[in-house]
Amino acid sequence: MTSRLLGSSHKEQFLNLPWYVNGTLSPDLREQVRAHIEQCPVCQEEVASLKRTQAAMTRNLDPVEIDEARLEHLMAHIDQSDGKAVKREKSTFFFGTLQSFIASLFSHRLAWVAVAPVVLVAVLLSSSPMIENGTAPYKTLSSGEQTGEQTIRLNLTVGETLNREEILQSVTAVVPGIMLTPEANGRHVMTLPDDASPEQVIRVMDKLRLHPSVHDVQRVNE
């Protein structure tokens, strides 16, 4: 039992030797280690070896000259970044807040219990076809002109027995996120997401032309 205790103590002190040699142990621990070393030849030899290693590793280190040009270059970079940072500040605020929120979720596991239903509802909403009030990336006709992109709009002439839900169901199978808006003159305007491909637009128009309630389909912005 005694030898086991001594062995355990030796192991602990042996592991502390590097920091005994570099002088960073607390005074109490340093005293413990010193007392052990006095009676332990293995640790005495280890201390000598560590001192030689430390001397070999540190003796060649010369003072290093600072390259002033590099420092000035770095300061110039910081000056430049400061200007950009002011502009970035507002946009990063939201993402910074979001990042902190997510970090807090990971640090408090129970928070997931509260957040999980919200996330679930959000996922369900985002995966459902966003027909009338969805958040698909629409752009107005004017904004499309400003950015050089064209919003795809179709003018529909429809019969009186129009079943909007049925029409939308058939075309959102081709392109999710289509909107159908009635206009004052009895016509309807169908708006497709900006990222719809030409093939998808053609398929949507074909489906509409084949639909019994739709009499005519015209693309507004060819």
Next chain:
Amino acid sequence: MESHMDPDLALFERVVQQDKAAFRALYRKFYQPLFHFLIRMLQRQDIVEEVVDDVMLTVWNKAGDFRGRSKVSTWIIGIAYRKGLKSYNKNRREPGMDDLAQHAGRIPGAADQSPDHSLEQQQLAEQVQSGLETLNGNHRCVMELTMLGYSCAEIADIVGCPVNTVKTRMFHARRQLKDHFGQSESLNPQAGGEV
């Protein structure tokens, strides 16, 4: 919190307030410790200079994130450790990054060998250098930081692991160095690291 005994804290607090003069002073103060730490890891002066600048730029940008849980120097060396490892992994395939023995005794930033340095000391330095090259990055960093005078707790902060892991890494590093030296006269590991 070691603020009352951290000699760099007053200067660093000015850096947190985006005081550029204070940052210049901090750069001058830490350039040499960072250089000495990184040159052993990265070997090439041009890369080390870049990494030092990158570290200090991070210090400037992230100074507000410092929470005072460690000394300022520990926090900065921690940044250098992560950036140094990243650069090492990125550049290790380039010539001059691996063959430490080839560079032993002529590391940039290391003193030229003056005539009064004995041949034995020179050989010892070369042995240690080549031995360090056999260690993996984590073991080597713990060894370097210890020899540069960091406490076990500080190293744990820097490399982001528990204190006991630092001790274990140091133990394995020492054992591997001894294996490398074999029966070398100069380090003479007669004890064999048996604990």
